[in-house]
Amino acid sequence: MKAEQPHPLNKRLGLKTLLIKSLSLFSSVRLYNVIIVAIAQFLAAIFIMAPELSVSSILSDYKLWLIIIASSAAIAGGYIINNFYDREKDLINRPQKTLLENRVRRSTLWSVYFVVNGLAFILGSVVSWRAGLFFAAYIFAMWFYSHKLKRVLLLGNLMSALLAVLPFFVLFMYYKNFYPVIFVHGGFLFLILGMRELVKDLENLRGDLVQNYRTIPVVLGEKQSKQFYTLLTFLTIVPIAALITYFEIGYMQYYFTLIVGSLLVCLPLIWSSRRKREYLLIHFILKIIIGAGVFSILLIDLPDIISRLQTIFN
Incomplete structure (x- = not known):
């Protein structure tokens, strides 16, 4: 006797379940x-x-x-x-x-x-x-x-x-x-991540209240959280200024210049935000800053990278 073949519908359902579980695990x-x-x-x-x-x-x-x-x-x-x-x-x-x-x-x-x-x-x-x-x-x-x-x-x-x-x-x-430059880069990243965590707490204020998480927005309120965010913004400018002024970071200086502008743009946004979707926008901007910062490391020695690529393709 021939083995019974699985029904095509069952196969599709099985693949769909596997895909959903894979997405769930990746998430x-x-x-x-x-x-x-x-x-x-x-x-x-x-x-x-x-x-x-x-x-x-x-x-x-x-x-x-x-x-x-x-x-x-x-x-x-x-x-x-x-x-x-x-x-x-x-x-x-x-x-x-x-x-x-x-x-x-x-x-x-x-x-x-x-x-x-x-x-x-x-x-x-x-x-x-x-x-x-x-x-x-x-x-x-x-x-x-x-x-x-x-x-x-x-x-x-x-x-x-x-x-x-x-x-x-x-x-x-x-x-x-x-090298001191490593500590300055680390300080910049630490402050940016601190700002992101604070914005996440503002996003998640409702759930944190229900579950009794003692976050800054829950304990101190939204106004003082925004004041703290403003302080972190200006503190972040300190390592940026140090990196541009005292260290050889090549074209990455343009990344940091754009970051200062982005952070200053976020300040009025954070103060005018009242709803979760508005905080999500600021969170998204900070994620873009962090993600762009990863690839902007290439700008530190951009001429050398270009010359290497020319050598490879020529």
């Missing part, structure tokens, strides 16, 4: 953000962390690739655990996206969580015991932030911004690079 791990951080680490290694090394030597360094893969895995795990603890709040703040992410069973997410964190620790340990220790501490810090610190006034915002910067610290450890 849970914030795949877009993970890829952006990986690209940023790679470009930072070439143009900021180890500019004295040739591109070919960096590309052939397998330990760098292990660090980037380990960082991506640990960050993905961080998003999973953060979603787990924020599930009830997210159902209020972003119900459609949360319902999509809920299509994957919790047991599956826990399995993925332990697999990616285990991978991060193992790959880090292959690089060095210090890198392994760093990733173990980083994984614990993300769990502790999601479980406890996220609900603590101000400390939650600071910790979130710090956790977003730390994947670049492991590169700093690896290359043993103590």
Whole structure:
């Protein structure tokens, strides 16, 4: 007897279910953000962390690739655990996206969580015991932030911004690079991420109130949150001015000039915003600033990149 063939409709339904669950998993791990951080680490290694090394030597360094893969895995795990603890709040703040992410069973997410964190620790340990220790501490810090610190006034915002910067610290450890320009770049990124976290808190005010999150908007109110955002804006101009004035950053100075204009444009927007969709616009602008900042690293040594491309194609 011939084996019974599955009905075409059942096959289509099965493929649709698989696609939805895949999208749910990718949404849970914030795949877009993970890829952006990986690209940023790679470009930072070439143009900021180890500019004295040739591109070919960096590309052939397998330990760098292990660090980037380990960082991506640990960050993905961080998003999973953060979603787990924020599930009830997210159902209020972003119900459609949360319902999509809920299509994957919790047991599956826990399995993925332990697999990616285990991978991060193992790959880090292959690089060095210090890198392994760093990733173990980083994984614990993300769990502790999601479980406890996220609900603590101000400390939650600071910790979130710090956790977003730390994947670049492991590169700093690896290359043993103590150039001041790295700290200034890190300060700029930390402040921008702090502004983004504050805007996210303003977006999510309703859910944070219901779930008793002690965020700045919940405890201090929208007006003082906007005052704090204004302070962060002007503080961010300080590292920008230092990078343009005192360091060789090539054509990246034009990126920072545009950023100052964008941040100043956001100030009247934040003060006039009252509804979630208005805060979403500012959040989107800040995401564009961060994303553009990743690729603007190429502008640090643009003439050399152009000459290399001409050599390749000629």
